[in-house]
Amino acid sequence: MSVLNVDAAARGPDEFARQLNLLGITGVSVNGSWVSFDLVIPMGAYAGATRRIAAEVPVDFPDMPPPGPHVSPPTIHPAGAVHASALGADWVYWSRPTPGWATERSVRAWLRHVRSLFAQVTSA
């Protein structure tokens, strides 16, 4: 079990934010079911840049992951599946399901997924 796996009582957006803080992620903000934070992009065309990422976190996180990241400022993904975001015109929604969630139910796994998506962006 990962150290980020939590007891059964800790669930939902607050638990998502707690795990972000444990990982040293900055700018973490919780607003209802939405959790947003700053992410420094490690690879791809935006390597080194900071993006604001938001997740609509289900109440039963970490049983279930958020469906996909919302990204600000709006950023195109080469594989498509980029939609208007419920957060407004400054955001886009990358509707990409997290693979292999059953093997690690944690924010770390979800961030790995988000970073993989950014790594696929090879031209800005």
Add this chain to the structure above:
Amino acid sequence: MHRFSVALTSVLHAQLVDHLVRSDGDEDLAFVVWKPSMGGSRMTAVLSEVVLPDAGDRHVHGNVSFESRYFMRACDHAARLGGGIALIHSHPGAKTWQGLSSDDHAAESGHAAQATQLTGLPLVGLTFSGGNSGYSARVWTRAAPRVWEPQWAESVRVVGQQMRVSLPKLADNYDARYQRRTIEAWGEERQHILGSLRIGVVGAGSVGSQVIEALVRSGVGKLVILDYDAVEDHNLDRILNATVDDAEAGYFKAEVAWRAASRHATHPRPTIRWSASSAIESEGLALLKDCDLIFSCVDRPAGRAALNALAYAHLIPVVDGGVLVTPGRKVMRGAEWRAHVAAPGRRCLECLGQFDAGLVQADRDGLLADPTYLAQLPDDSPLKRNENVFAFSAAAAAEQVLAALRMIVTPAGIADAGAQTFHFALGTVDFDSRGCDSGCMYKDMTGAADTSGRPALHRHVAAETSRAKTQARLDERHRKQATARASANRWWHRLAIWHRGR
């Protein structure tokens, strides 16, 4: 008042048998922690952990008695786990559902108030029948100041690879006129059990409609049918008992299945309900928690994830399956259908790959009904595959029903043949008898019932959209009918005036 039942795993049952069945033939007892599972009309006490007596905690002398310290230790342990306590004692030679002797009544009623006070949950009493390894059970409720009365359980189910059910009486659960050949096959006792079970069927489409038909013909009488979709023209090649009229009227699939099941039921007093709710909504979940067994005839992840949690946390076995067709460009390449049971000791639906947790929230949000979302899924994703044929659904439905019957009837003593995958082209069957993967979340929540907080309630956008669309269609139909009636009335009125004028 809620109805009451008790559930336990076959592992816990084996621990109790080990403790309660003594070589000297004396009675024995133990305290057990239980967790509540509250349905819409039934509370189930899910037994989760036996608190064995230490030396001197109880005295075996033909009959059996216990020290106050054992009772207090059990209450304290249960309270820390968020559960209540059950007192179980044995009747070594008994082979039937046991009542309460005056001594038993005094022992249980005398501790009912204190157990309730210390744990916040009522005392549950059980009697173990050593002659058939069955149980009787009751919950103690306050009838008046200092007066506690037992409310008897409608059943006690032991869930694992087999499902064993103890019932208070073996009467009125079947009508021999309609079930003679069936009873000749597996006997009266199994027929009584089938007739007593409350069974949920989630999804009344191509597979679900045929599961329902098989169940009511087999003597199942207590049925709950859930489906939020309406019958449409393109369903008519696969849904049993649905007609062109149903599609034109836009009836819910669950209502169509309910109508047919009510007509075809062979149980002497069928009680069949339907609901256009989803398994993750409050109405649907409450109905399902009232069930002893559930058929999962859905192909979406949110429903399957919720049912998987019911199977383990609430000990309600879930019989699942599905059909996957591989069309090919010109010539069909093949098809396969699956049948398996999710229950403690068996492989869960997530470990079987029957749903992807990563897609659950998207399903709840209605994205899996959104073509732009589906377009970005891989071409081989089961979520993009809708091909199906009546015969494949019939085969899948039959295998699901057979998997359930195997668990209850235990032909040749076999309750579990493993998860099965049937191949249309080759006519072969694959078996998977593995348990859950290590670290499986569902296995870890076994018997936790409501204290697990699972399955959680959610909005289900696809269900809300479907109900709104169907209701608008039914409202429009009613409006047209009312307009037609008013028009006809006007004509009759004019005709009557004309007739009087002549």
